[in-house]
Amino acid sequence: xxxxxxxxxxxxxxxxxxxxxxxxxxxxxxxxxxxxxxxxxxxxxxxxxxxxxxxxxxxxxxxxxxxxxxxxxxxxxxxxxxxxxxxxxxxxxxxxxxxxxxxxxxxxxxxxxxxxxxxxxxxxxxxxxxxxxxxxxxxxxxxxxxxxxxxxxxxxxxxxxxxxxxxxxxxxxxxxxxxxxxxxxxxxxxxxxxxxxxxxxxxxxxxxxxxxxxxxxxxxxxxxxxxxxxxxxxxxxxxxxxxxxxxxx
Amino acid sequence: xxxxxxxxxxxxxxxxxxxxxxxxxxxxxxxxxxxxxxxxxxxxxxxxxxxxxxxxxxxxxxxxxxxxxxxxxxxxxxxxxxxxxxxxxxxxxxxxxxxxxxxxxxxxxxxxxxxxxxxxxxxxxxxxxxxxxxxxxxxxxxxxxxxxxxxxxxxxxxxxxxxxxxxxxxxxxxxxxxxxxxxxxxxxxxxxxxxxxxxxxxxxxxxxxxxxxxxxxxxxxxxxxxxxxxxxxxxxxxxxxxxxxxxxxxxxxxxxxxxxxxxxxxxxxxxxxxxxxxxxxxxxxxxxxxxxxxxxxxxxxxxxxxxxxxxxxxxxxxxxxxxxxx
Numbered sequence: 001x002x003x004x005x006x007x008x009x010x011x012x013x014x015x016x017x018x019x020x021x022x023x024x025x026x027x028x029x030x031x032x033x034x035x036x037x038x039x040x041x042x043x044x045x046x047x048x049x050x051x052x053x054x055x056x057x058x059x060x061x062x063x064x065x066x067x068x069x070x071x072x073x074x075x076x077x078x079x080x081x082x083x084x085x086x087x088x089x090x091x092x093x094x095x096x097x098x099x100x101x102x103x104x105x106x107x108x109x110x111x112x113x114x115x116x117x118x119x120x121x122x123x124x125x126x127x128x129x130x131x132x133x134x135x136x137x138x139x140x141x142x143x144x145x146x147x148x149x150x151x152x153x154x155x156x157x158x159x160x161x162x163x164x165x166x167x168x169x170x171x172x173x174x175x176x177x178x179x180x181x182x183x184x185x186x187x188x189x190x191x192x193x194x195x196x197x198x199x200x201x202x203x204x205x206x207x208x209x210x211x212x213x214x215x216x217x218x219x220x221x222x223x224x225x226x227x228x229x230x231x232x233x234x235x236x237x238x239x240x241x242x243x244x245x246x247x248x249x
Numbered sequence: 250x251x252x253x254x255x256x257x258x259x260x261x262x263x264x265x266x267x268x269x270x271x272x273x274x275x276x277x278x279x280x281x282x283x284x285x286x287x288x289x290x291x292x293x294x295x296x297x298x299x300x301x302x303x304x305x306x307x308x309x310x311x312x313x314x315x316x317x318x319x320x321x322x323x324x325x326x327x328x329x330x331x332x333x334x335x336x337x338x339x340x341x342x343x344x345x346x347x348x349x350x351x352x353x354x355x356x357x358x359x360x361x362x363x364x365x366x367x368x369x370x371x372x373x374x375x376x377x378x379x380x381x382x383x384x385x386x387x388x389x390x391x392x393x394x395x396x397x398x399x400x401x402x403x404x405x406x407x408x409x410x411x412x413x414x415x416x417x418x419x420x421x422x423x424x425x426x427x428x429x430x431x432x433x434x435x436x437x438x439x440x441x442x443x444x445x446x447x448x449x450x451x452x453x454x455x456x457x458x459x460x461x462x463x464x465x466x467x468x469x470x471x472x473x474x475x476x477x478x479x480x481x482x483x484x485x486x487x488x489x490x491x492x493x494x495x496x497x498x499x500x501x502x503x504x505x506x507x508x509x510x511x512x513x514x515x516x517x518x519x520x521x522x523x524x525x526x527x528x529x530x531x532x533x534x535x536x537x538x539x540x541x542x543x544x545x546x547x548x549x550x551x552x553x554x555x556x557x558x559x560x561x562x563x564x565x566x567x568x569x570x571x572x573x574x575x
Contacts, residue, residue: 037326039359067557081551081559084488090363109360116488118382120365144363150383154286158353159361182363190558229289232353236286 027062028089030109037122041092041104043129048100052140052178055093055101056249060185060195063089063106063145071147072190079148082190086147088121094129095138099174102129103143119147123159125166138171139163141249142182149186152199152208156182157226157234161203169204179204181249200249201226208236209243280370280379285337285348309345309371310336316377317349317367327356328365343373446473446560448552450529455567457542458534465526466519466552466560473519476511476555479527483508486551487531493545493566500540501533516555544569 027045031038046062049055064070066089071082089106096102109122121144127137142160160182170177181202187193197212208224220243228234293300318331327333333355337348350366370379447467454461464479476484482504490501519525534542545568552560 037360078559078561081562085551085553085557085559088364117380118365118367121363122360123363124360126359142361142363146364146383148383153364153366153383154348154350155362155365159363162353162361233289233292234286235288236284238284238287 025066028066028106028108030107037109038107039124040126040128041107041124043092043094043104043127044102045091045105047102048096048098049102050100052093052095052101052173052175053249055103056141056183056198057195059091059093059103059141059143060198062103063091063143064185064187064193064195066106066108066145069145069147070187070190070193073188074148083119083147084116086119088119088144088147090121090123090142090144092123092127092139093141093143094127095140095171095173095178096129096132097136101140104129120155125163138173139167139180140171140173140178141180144182144184146184146186146199149188149197150184151210151223152182152184152201156184157201157236158232160201161228161234164203183249199223211249276377276379277370278379280344282368282370282379282381283339283341283346285339285346285368290337305373306338306340306345308375309347309369309373310338312371312375312377313347313349313367313369316369316380328358328362344378345371345373347371446552447524448550448561448563450550450563450565451526453565453567455542455546455569457544457569458536459530459532460546460548460565460567461528461530462565463526464529464552465524467524468519468521471521473560474555475517475519475525477515477517477525477527478508478511479529480508481529481531483557484553484555485529485531486553487533487548488551488562489547489549490533491547492543493547493568494543499534499543499546501542502535502540504532511555542569 029038029042046058047055049058066087068082068085068087069089071079071086073079087108089108091106092104094102094104104127107121107123113120123142123144126134127139128134129137142163144156160180164180167180169180171180179202181200184199185195186197186199188196195213197210200209200211201207202209203226206226206228207222208226210221210223212219212221222241222243223238225237225239226234227237293302313336314331314334318334319325319329321331328351333351334349335352339346347369348366349369351362364383367383368381369377372378447465449465449467450462451465452463464485466473466475479485487501489498491498517525531548533546533548534540545566547564547566550563550565552563554560
């Protein structure tokens with residue numbers, strides 16, 4: 001950095017991490033430098049959709065195509081570098097009083113490790129869609145991406161369990177009662193990423209499932225069962241078997 | 250900075266790069282982490298009971314806390330503080346596996362901390378053998394645990410038991426440098442596979458504050474799309490700085506730049522076998538802020554393409570010269 005150039009630049013001091021706001025993407029919200037993390041996320045970004053699965057697929061494709069949303073698989077080229085610069089984005093899919101499914105805006109308020117070692121996404125618990133009263137919104141899916149096709153983390157499981165206490169474990173919709181769940185999308189590609197699958201945990205049933213896209217259809221595997229000892233302690237029994245035929249995301 | 254309108258955010262004391270936390274050492278990638286939620290943990294610290302905790306385990310927790318949690322500061326949000334964390338522990342032979350994350354409900358938050366946390370394998374002598382931050386490898390539940398016998402114990406410890414007052418913050422013994430033979434980013438490993446670009450920094454100049462040189466980028470495996478401006482902190486980023494003599498990270502400036510998006514004339518498609526070069530200038534240290542640079546530094550740089558996808562990493566050594574960089 002040329003000191004002369006530096007003298008002409010605007011210098012700001014910020015207390016909050018080493019975040020970059022170099023690309024202003026209208027899909028993404030994040031706190032201003034020095035401001036606390038967001039506790040409400042605005043909507044909408046995508047929608048309205050008449051089908052929750054359409055909303056889910058649209059969100060998956062949208063999120064995974066954001067910059068650095070995917071590292072690809074571990075054996076792929078430049079994985080470690082891609083991991084270092086990977087970003088997690090998170091959002092909600094919610095159900096509106098006019099019987100539609102909507103995807104909120106994304107946040108990438110995640111750069112909490114200056115050394116870029118771990119990735120996290122700080123998902124606000126509340127969606128703020130100015131078109132609807134706050135209490136009329138029903139929460140269906142907490143969304144985020146895993147840059148690497150890694151299973152759900154402890155915090156993913158804890159978070160959606162807490163959200164179930166706040167928002168309810170099911171939501172009555174035109175499609176019947178839908179179960180609150182958390183979703184982690186992943187892609188196996190780094191260039192023009194595709195929605196290759198997602199992990200899902202459904203607190204009311206305790207099921208962890210992994211959905212993967214095959215050339216013809218989506219395949220669902222039940223990969224775990226969560227049991228809670230108390231409000232904070234849980235165990236996970238891990239296995240791998242087909243989901244029940246009636247299962248849907 | 251090539252004279253373009255740029256908004257620069259400077260982060261000094263509060264945003265000096267945290268050291269890559271660990272002493273330079275290669276990690277044992279053969280270690281696989283056990284499933285920390287295979288069964289319920291025994292909670293240490295519940296009121297009304299009596300506990301013992303051996304010093305070896307306590308030291309392992311301390312090592313993990315020092316590595317993962319930032320030094321205490323009033324600026325930190327509640328959940329980044331040491332006392333907001335919990336540790337799950339599984340001991341197998343002479344390895345203590347530790348999973349660290351926040352204690353549910355300790356802080357009142359209006360957001361969830363999706364994927365926050367890490368897993369460590371710490372030897373009983375306090376040396377970190379492996380870390381997993383949810384990314385590269387390490388915790389594939391389908392793989393068998395290391396050949397270290399059955400777990401001796403599995404329990405969770407609230408971080409109120411391992412405050413810095415109790416444990417101190419000294420580095421673990423036997424976790425020192427390895428003579429600088431490992432690359433600065435050894436903790437994360439080097440990129441797998443061939444790089445997308447050949448990178449070289451020529452004519453390196455360093456005056457104790459600024460590092461400059463001519464960056465050459467060669468297309469190795471295919472076409473590259475570059476932002477010819479090679480803007481510092483956008484296309485060219487500093488990811489580590491270490492003193493040559495000690496391998497330790499000094500306090501250095503972290504800067505961010507917000508240039509206008511590239512115009513068509515700023516973009517360059519580099520065909521395989523071709524090279525592109527431009528001079529770069531990086532401001533690393535500030536004498537005025539009490540952070541002069543060491544005489545000799547190893548600087549890790551990452552270079553991104555026009556889409557901000559990484560092209561590769563480059564480590565250069567620079568020795569202070571009496572001349573100012575231009």
